[in-house]
Amino acid sequence: MDWLAGAYLWIVAAHVIVVIFWMAGMFMLPRYLVYHQEALAAGRAEEAALWTLRETKLRRIILTPAMVAVWVLGLTLATIGQHWGEGWLHAKLLFVLLLSGYHGWAVGYARRLARGEMRLTGRTLRMVNEVPALMAIVIVVLAFVKPF
Numbered sequence: 778m779d780w781l782a783g784a785y786l787w788i789v790a791a792h793v794i795v796v797i798f799w800m801a802g803m804f805m806l807p808r809y810l811v812y813h814q815e816a817l818a819a820g821r822a823e824e825a826a827l828w829t830l831r832e833t834k835l836r837r838i839i840l841t842p843a844m845v846a847v848w849v850l851g852l853t854l855a856t857i858g859q860h861w862g863e864g865w866l867h868a869k870l871l872f873v874l875l876l877s878g879y880h881g882w883a884v885g886y887a888r889r890l891a892r893g894e895m896r897l898t899g900r901t902l903r904m905v906n907e908v909p910a911l912m913a914i915v916i917v918v919l920a921f922v923k924p925f
């Protein structure tokens with residue numbers, strides 16, 4: 778069983794590394810959306826097109842691969858560490874699902890901006906920016922403290 782315990786630690790390390798990549802992207806994309814929308818609203822079409830390019834690269838190179846890796850490694854840890862049935866994991870999964878939903882929403886909003894649609898006001902967009910930070914706080918506390 779020793780090799781499994783050793784492997785477990787390496788997988789936790791890999792899990793936390795890809796979590797950092799995912800969260801870095803999740804902090805960047807909503808900020809890009811604010812700048813993108815400002816450029817669009819001011820009629821700076823060339824700058825807006827540049828933001829579309831940056832958003833697409835961020836999604837393809839960091840966001841999507843990191844999210845998939847976080848899920849695969851997290852579910853592997855839950856299985857080999859026999860954490861299924863523990864309350865903290867179910868609560869954590871709920872918040873990770875919400876974070877994944879937010880990820881999808883932000884990617885969808887970037888696509889809308891690329892088509893010239895602005896559904897939210899700049900103020901609302903800025904407020905919505907804070908969601909990933911709040912989710913990260915809850916998820917990390919659940920993962921480390923395991924309050925239930």
Ligand code: HEM
Pocket residue numbers: 789792793796800847848849850851852854855856858860869870873876912913916917920921
């Ligand atoms: C995608 C679904 C996820 C699943 C199924 C999952 C599951 C797990 C499991 C089973 C562990 C090992 C806990 C232990 O052995 O004590 C773990 C560790 C950890 N996870 Fe996740 N996780 C997921 C996503 C995330 C996300 C999104 C974050 C942060 C935003 C995160 C942050 C952490 C941290 C910081 C640890 C290390 C905790 C420790 O070593 O005590 N996880 N995760």
